[in-house]
Amino acid sequence: MSSVSWTCLCPSSSPTTGDGGGRLSPAADRFSLREKRGDPIRSQPSDLPALFTQAAEVIALATARPRTTMATAESCTGGLLGAALTAIPGSSATYLGGVVAYSNFVKSRLLGVPEGTIARWGAVSPQVASSMATGVRGLLSSDIGIGITGVAGPTDSGSRPAGLTYVAVASSSYTTIVRLTEDRGRHGNRTGAVQVALELLLKALAPLSGPQ
Numbered sequence: 001m002s003s004v005s006w007t008c009l010c011p012s013s014s015p016t017t018g019d020g021g022g023r024l025s026p027a028a029d030r031f032s033l034r035e036k037r038g039d040p041i042r043s044q045p046s047d048l049p050a051l052f053t054q055a056a057e058v059i060a061l062a063t064a065r066p067r068t069t070m071a072t073a074e075s076c077t078g079g080l081l082g083a084a085l086t087a088i089p090g091s092s093a094t095y096l097g098g099v100v101a102y103s104n105f106v107k108s109r110l111l112g113v114p115e116g117t118i119a120r121w122g123a124v125s126p127q128v129a130s131s132m133a134t135g136v137r138g139l140l141s142s143d144i145g146i147g148i149t150g151v152a153g154p155t156d157s158g159s160r161p162a163g164l165t166y167v168a169v170a171s172s173s174y175t176t177i178v179r180l181t182e183d184r185g186r187h188g189n190r191t192g193a194v195q196v197a198l199e200l201l202l203k204a205l206a207p208l209s210g211p212q
Contacts, residue, residue, distance in 0.1 A: 051191060054198040055084040055091075061205035062094035068143045068205060072098035073111055073136035075123070076150040076165060081194045096140045101132065111135030111147075122160065124149050126177045129166035137170055144204060145170045148193050153186045162186075165193045169200045176200055 062068045072082050072095075082098040085091050099110050104123055107113040113131040121127045129147045137145025150165025151157045163183030169176050178196055183189065 048191065051084045051194055051198065052087050054195065054202070056088045058198055058201045058205065059085065059088045059091050059094060061202065063090060067094060069094055069096050069141075070144045070146065070201070071096045071136045071140040071142035073101055073132040073145065073147045074098060075101050075107070075132070075148060076152040077148050077190050077193050078102065080190055081146065081148065081197050084194055084198070096142050099136055099139070107132065107149075111139065122158075124151055124157065124160045124164055124166065126166050126168070126179065129168035129177055130170065130175050133168035133170035133175060143171060144201070146197050146201065148197060150180070150189065150193060152189050153183060163189050165189060167193055167197045167200060169197070169204055171204065176204070 058070075062070060070085070072085070074081055079098065079100045082095070085095045099106070101107045101111055101113075104113075104115075104118050107118065107123065107128065108115050111132050112135040113128055117125075117127050117131060129149050132147025132149060133145040134147075135145070136142070136147065147168040147170070148165065151160045151162050153162030156162050161181075161183065163181060165180040167178045167180070178200065180189075180193060180196060182192075184192060
């Protein structure tokens with residue numbers, strides 16, 4: 001099991017700065033950047049059955065009362081999160097669908113990510129991950145939207161190193177964004193991002209699954 005270096009964009013009442021300085025885009029203005037080193041997320045990225053186990057837990061929580069619907073927007077993972085969720089019987093009751101937004105054109109055209117945000121912050125940024133999550137949530141009218149954007153590798157992408165990935169989970173009241181920085185190879189980077197997305201979904205769904 002390997003620890004994943006990550007940073008959480010946590011709720012804040014005041015605007016803040018993002019990577020490289022300056023204000024975050026309006027979609028991310030409510031969040032502050034805070035390092036989280038004491039409680040690393042641990043994953044075994046080559047263990048795909050483990051992803052399906054986590055996905056089953058997510059589906060079980062999402063289909064509990066009150067039922068919670070989900071939609072995904074994936075770039076570097078290319079639909080792997082959606083595949084993990086739909087591998088679970090009964091997932092159609094809560095998983096509405098997803099968009100594989102591999103190009104910036106699709107990010108803007110289908111998900112509504114502002115071209116100016118991509119130009120200023122780059123496609124691999126917390127601002128774009130947040131916009132992807134909120135965009136797919138609006139597009140498919142889901143309760144929760146998930147956005148993943150990153151550099152899968154094996155080579156860097158400009159100034160972005162291989163392994164740098166942002167995972168965002170958005171609801172009507174908050175957005176959580178996690179940054180992954182460890183390069184574990186293309187397969188490991190992709191499956192690791194999915195594993196983190198599933199963990200974030202479990203955290204988001206757990207408070208909603210109590211007795212009604």
